[in-house]
Amino acid sequence: MFNVIKKEILNQSVKRMVITAPDIANKVLPGQFVVIRINEEGERIPLTVASCNKKKGIISIIFQEVGFTTRKLGRLKEGDAILDILGPLGHAAEIKKYGKVVCVAGGVGVAEVIPVADALQRAHNKVIGIIGARTKELIILEKEMRLFSDELYIATNDGSYGQEGLVTDVLRSILEQKIDLVYAIGPVPMMEAVANLTRDYKIKTIVSLNPVMVDGTGMCGSCRVSVGGETKFCCVDGPDFDGHSVDFRELAERLKLFNNQESEMSAR
Numbered sequence: 001m002f003n004v005i006k007k008e009i010l011n012q013s014v015k016r017m018v019i020t021a022p023d024i025a026n027k028v029l030p031g032q033f034v035v036i037r038i039n040e041e042g043e044r045i046p047l048t049v050a051s052c053n054k055k056k057g058i059i060s061i062i063f064q065e066v067g068f069t070t071r072k073l074g075r076l077k078e079g080d081a082i083l084d085i086l087g088p089l090g091h092a093a094e095i096k097k098y099g100k101v102v103c104v105a106g107g108v109g110v111a112e113v114i115p116v117a118d119a120l121q122r123a124h125n126k127v128i129g130i131i132g133a134r135t136k137e138l139i140i141l142e143k144e145m146r147l148f149s150d151e152l153y154i155a156t157n158d159g160s161y162g163q164e165g166l167v168t169d170v171l172r173s174i175l176e177q178k179i180d181l182v183y184a185i186g187p188v189p190m191m192e193a194v195a196n197l198t199r200d201y202k203i204k205t206i207v208s209l210n211p212v213m214v215d216g217t218g219m220c221g222s223c224r225v226s227v228g229g230e231t232k233f234c235c236v237d238g239p240d241f242d243g244h245s246v247d248f249r250e251l252a253e254r255l256k257l258f259n260n261q262e263s264e265m266s267a268r
Contacts, residue, residue: 001081005058010140013065014108015074016050022057024049024087030115031093031208031240034061035216037084038073045069046213046235048112049088062111062140089216090239093206095119099180102128103149104167104194106186110141112208113185117148120183126150128179130170132190136161168193175201182206184243188252195243205243209234211254226250 006018024034033048052059065074076082093116101120105113110131121127129149133139134157146152153170154162163170171182171194179201184194185208198205211234214220218236225232226247232238 001083002085004076004078004080004082007076007078010062011138014062014111014140015065016060016062016111017073017076018058018060019082019085020057021059021085024085025052025054025057025059028052028059028088029092030095030119032088032090033239034059034085034087035089035213036061036073036082036086038069038076039083042072042083043069044084044086044214044216045073046089046210046216048208048210048239049115050111051115062108064108086216089235091237093119093183093208093240095123097124100126100128100178101181101183102130102171102174102179104130104171104182104184104186104190105145106132106167106190107138108140109186109190109208110139110145113183114141114144114148116183116185116208117145121148121150125180128174129153130155130167130174132156132162132167132170132186134158166190166193168197171197175203179203182243184208188248188255191243191246192248195246195248199244206240207243207246208239209241209246209251210239211251225254 003020008016028049033046035044037044047061050060050062065071103113103117127149129145129152132155155167155170182198182205184191191207211223213223216235218233223234227241228245
């Protein structure tokens with residue numbers, strides 16, 4: 001059992017939980033994730049590890065309540081326990097000295113990009129952060145992102161905070177500089193737009209994918225994605241892939257795989 005020792009509300013639908021998981025905390029690297037099962041009847045869901053403390057044996061997860069299981073997870077209180085947490089899973093982000101790196105995150109993707117931005121900055125890269133949301137109230141973790149960015153830009157769709165528009169609008173203006181790497185994580189349409197934008201500039205672009213997963217070990221095949229015309233399994237081959245090679249249209253369709261079952265569960 002994994003105990004919830006702290007719970008924090010970041011906005012109307014996003015929560016942060018700190019959980020005791022010493023074995024995972026001791027091994028997890030930036031970009032890796034865990035698969036959580038709340039109880040015996042629960043489904044398995046993948047969540048990126050937002051931070052860890054090896055000495056205290058704790059990890060933090062940040063998630064948006066968008067479906068039956070994430071809403072159920074969000075109802076847990078401090079002192080409650082989670083039955084299973086499997087991990088760390090997936091390949092860690094490739095951290096090395098690139099030069100000037102732009103980290104782009106939309107929505108709850110900010111939580112997942114922070115450990116990568118931190119590691120890239122520690123590797124002596126200049127990190128330019130771009131985070132975005134529909135409105136000011138939905139921006140999360142701005143303070144933390146500022147810590148790991150040499151420059152930080154914020155975009156909101158409605159212009160209520162930062163620059164009005166999309167993260168890609170900000171990115172477009174930055175790409176006139178010499179950029180060595182773009183790392184993007186967020187909704188599929190956002191990542192596709194980032195990859196389409198950087199392709200013309202021939203800038204290496206990495207996207208961190210979060211498709212449907214069941215077992216997290218490559219056995220079920222639910223998380224398969226097409227990358228460069230080849231089938232890859234996100235849980236064992238990813239979650240990071242070359243953004244210019246991902247078939248985003250196929251990925252978007254596969255994300256609808258269990259929509260009917262999700263609707264049935266939510267109606268109960």
